[in-house]
Amino acid sequence: MDDRLISPPLSQLQKLRQPLTAGERAVFQLFHRYLSKDWEIYLQPHLNGLRPDFVLLNPHGGIAVFEVKDWDLRAMRYFTKPGRYGPELWAERHGEEFSIQNQNPIPKVNLYKKEIFDLYCPRLQERAGWAAITAGVIFPFANTGDVKRLLSSFQQAQDRDEFEKYQPITGMDEISSGNLEAVFPESKRTGSRLMTADHASDLRGWLVEPDFSSTQRTPLVLDRNQLSLAESRTESGYRRIKGPAGSGKSLVLAARAARLANEGKCVLVATFNITLWHYLRDLIVRGLDAPEKFRNVRFTHFHLWCKHVCHDAGWDKEYENLWSNDPRGQRDALNYALPLLAEKAVALADFERHDAILVDEGQDYLPMWWNVLRKACKPGGEMLLVADATQDVYGTASSWTDEAMKGAGFGGRWAQLATSYRLPPEALRLARTFAETFLPKDAIDLPEAEQGSLDLYPCRLRWVQCSPDTASTVCSNEIQSLMRQTGKRLANADITLLTGDMTSGVDVVTRLEEEYKIYTVNTFGSDHRRRKMGFYMGDAKIKATTLHSFKGWESRLLVIYVPHAAHAQSLALVYAGLTRLKRSQEGSWLTVVSSAPELHEFGRSFPDYADGAAAIVT
Structure with missing residues (x-):
């Protein structure tokens, strides 16, 4: 035995x-x-x-x-x-x-x-x-x-x-x-x-702690500014960090979580989307002194945390009674009624509190949610909020006014990260152009190139403009094209398809699987919440998910389908997608398939541009 x-x-x-x-x-x-x-x-x-x-x-x-x-x-x-x-x-x-x-x-x-x-x-x-x-x-x-x-x-x-x-x-x-x-x-x-x-x-x-790949076992590498933020705390324990995509916000959060866990502190890491847990978990493990220290870290998203708080208080029925079949009632319950119920539960004397609560993608949170989470932090503990208002895909970033910030426990200026270590230089230039062209001037935080670095990160940037009825064909063809181009340098499993909505995603993966027998691990379908928990970049299949669910992640091989871009949140979502490309000395590939007429002219600025009719030819 x-x-x-x-x-x-x-x-x-x-x-x-x-x-x-x-x-x-x-x-x-x-x-x-x-x-x-x-x-x-x-x-x-x-x-x-x-x-x-x-x-x-x-x-x-x-x-x-x-x-x-x-x-x-x-x-x-x-x-x-x-x-x-x-x-x-x-x-x-x-x-x-x-x-x-x-x-x-x-x-x-x-x-x-x-x-x-x-x-x-x-x-x-x-x-x-x-x-x-x-x-x-x-x-x-x-x-x-x-x-x-x-x-x-x-x-x-x-x-x-x-x-x-x-x-x-x-x-x-x-x-x-x-x-x-x-x-x-x-x-x-x-x-x-x-x-x-x-x-x-x-x-x-x-x-238990899984056996990560050699990359995941490599200690976290931070620049001087990132390291200073990760290894220190403010006098009040409250800190807010902002920065553009790829500037290392999640890296700092993960390094801080690891440091606190190494000290035996109880750390709660809160996100908005579930899929981000896997990415943050991989980062945090790389900063731990020993695998068992991972026991000190708990992951949640705000609404799941509220559910657990209600359960711990014995209020399961009160929780269930919040929900109705009316979509508007569901939204009100998620945004207001549920946080209020959780706030009452947290006030119970025997509620177990955390030494530190770290919130990633904070622009997706409402200030009310943050203030409820604050009450679950031990006196003298730490609260960290990291955010990028440029990626305001839910329209919540505007809630974080100066007055709301003061009411949330913050004082002084934001800690700022500016340099993007994720994007290849040419992709960074296009992402900046997109933000300057389409996003509100008072909300954008543009990534800056690493000073003094050589362009050692080749990438191919392609844009295909098509009609909605041909999009699934174009996307599947572009994925197959990537499979042919990568050859021995990259695995097919590195290819990630991102779509603006689940319907268009289902169309593409169905076509890939039924017509070409190319199977995917995806988050589409009526059981999408379960699928998100099974979405790992380490899976051997091609990945497919929504732009919403991939926010915070990164990949070297991306195909993005943009069905529409008619309002501020959809434009912010496109920007978030463009900034998911990860640089590599072995090369990176980004293909955007778009049926949004608003973006047609921008697409023509890509080094490789094609119209839909040409792209359908395999």
Whole structure:
């Protein structure tokens, strides 16, 4: 059994930040002794801020998540009581009754299972894949019958026998007798049509630090200005950094997060789009002293953070009641009602706060959201906001007035980054021209070329103007053209397609897959949120996503489709896309396919210009 993957390793279990309880030690011994070595054991895994007691993973058998409660049901009276939204868990001590619904293990494991399925194993089958995950509850010091009677009202009534197979509830009887089959009925499974090594890999990256490529293992390289910002804090703890695309804003944020994590600080990194997590995670890991320090960093986007805050307060029903089918009501809930509910939850005395909260792409946040997040920071902690108003793709940057900034805790000037280290020189020139031509003069922050550097970064810049009805054909042809040009110098997996909306993206990837058998990893479709969590640049397929979702990322091989550019946000989105090109001494390629008449003349300034009719010819 010594060759089993256990995380943290056996030698480190006595050094855990949160020591194992007696019950957790007993459960671990059961799993370690009786599970086959194909099952990996993760104790108190980070799981991006959620903290289940155990996660078990078998690439061929499935996934299991367990919540362990050391409760002695004889120490005080435990009972259920009707609540506003159904039964609630209560206790009585010394004649005083009090709610312990926020400690109820059934909602906890249900949340763990749902988020493993929704966010961290996005390639599991949409419906059937639910059965690949066991969510169990264990009371090592309570009689099994008593535990089941206490918790039975929180389980689903229909198909109870089948349901209990995937949500077992057990107690001291099974632990003391070593009855693994009762504790974990699916433990004997050696094969599954639902579970694969790819699914295990998706989840494993959130359970332990993955083995990054040599590039990702390279320490972060910062210039003098970036290093100064990353290694210091202001007297107040509040800092705001602005800079154009490619100037290293995310790099500074990641380096600061790594430094704080190395010091043992609890760091919350907040973004607006989910896909940015993967990029920031890769950067932060490169700045850590040791992989286990990654446990100190949690990633979230604002609305997911609000959801978790409400759950921690036991306000799941209040959260669910915010939503309506009216799109306008949904927007109001996201922008105002949900933040207000989260703000009330944060005010609870036992809310766990962070040593530092770092917000990337801050121009996408409303000042109200920032002010709610501030209340989750410990007194004397740090708050960092990095932003680029030029990439105002949601129309929120204008909310950050001078008065709003003062109300957000900031004083003095912005810290400024100016030099772009991402863009090849010729692409940088075109991006500056685009911003000067189409974006509001009072909002643009233009990238500057690195002084004294030689042009060692060749790039090909191509523009194809076409009609909307030929766009999918043109885009697929341009992608195939890139595949032919890259040869042995670049892999096809480096090609990334960015589209202005999901509809046009679906058209292109469908054509690629059905007509040319060129498969993609993409974020299009009704399950796009799940797909975003499965969007990794390390995937062997061609990448395809929206311009919104790729903001903050970078790639050497880009094909961008612009369906329209009639208003300020769509123009800012085009600018954001143009600045995603990553320079390389091996060369970079950017092709823009546009059916926006407003951009036709700008497109003619590209070194390689073609009209749609010529581009359709393969």
